[in-house]
């Protein structure tokens with residue numbers, strides 16, 4: 634697998650090795666040994682998630698203030714713009730965001746460690762989004778920051794107004810959010 638750094642050093646883009654033949658393709662979507670070698674430390678995942686969304690759906694920006702989750706995310710159908718926002722107070726990239734287009738086509742994955750808010754917007758007619766998390770879902774600790782927060786000024790590369798859940802419609806501003814100390 635090929636690892637690409639992003640403008641936030643701890644957020645990585647991972648391109649798995651793809652074996653194509655006349656039948657189609659094969660790839661290892663996760664290999665513990667290779668992943669830990671790339672990160673230079675041990676990481677364990679406890680939960681796999683899978684969501685399907687229509688074009689224009691934006692899920693995010695979400696994080697768990699306690700039991701923070703590192704996420705290894707990828708798209709198995711369609712295309713999304715995936716975004717990670719650094720919420721670690723002590724980080725030199727605090728309040729910065731990075732984005733990447735993840736698609737079934739490019740098979741690109743993004744690794745965002747604990748300390749980040751995460752979201753994506755669907756750019757294709759539909760998208761199936763699958764990801765591994767380093768801790769369990771804990772709704773009592775879940776927080777949401779507005780996708781269109783003016784201080785973050787995220788370029789979602791999506792021209793129309795996105796389709797948001799009730800929870801995301803009620804998300805709060807970056808300035809009033811809780812951060813990771």
Ligand SMILES: Cc1cn([C@H]2C[C@H](O)[C@@H](COP(=O)(O)OP(=O)(O)O[C@H]3O[C@H](C)C(=O)[C@H](O)[C@H]3O)O2)c(=O)[nH]c1=O
Pocket residue numbers: 682684692693695696751752753770798
């Ligand atoms: C996240 C999650 C949700 N759920 C249940 C709770 C709700 O009844 C239903 C939909 O949940 P929600 O609307 O919070 O799903 P998303 O909007 O896709 O939330 C996710 O969106 C962004 C992209 C993230 O990075 C997070 O993993 C997560 O917050 O699934 C569970 O049972 N387990 C879970 O881990």
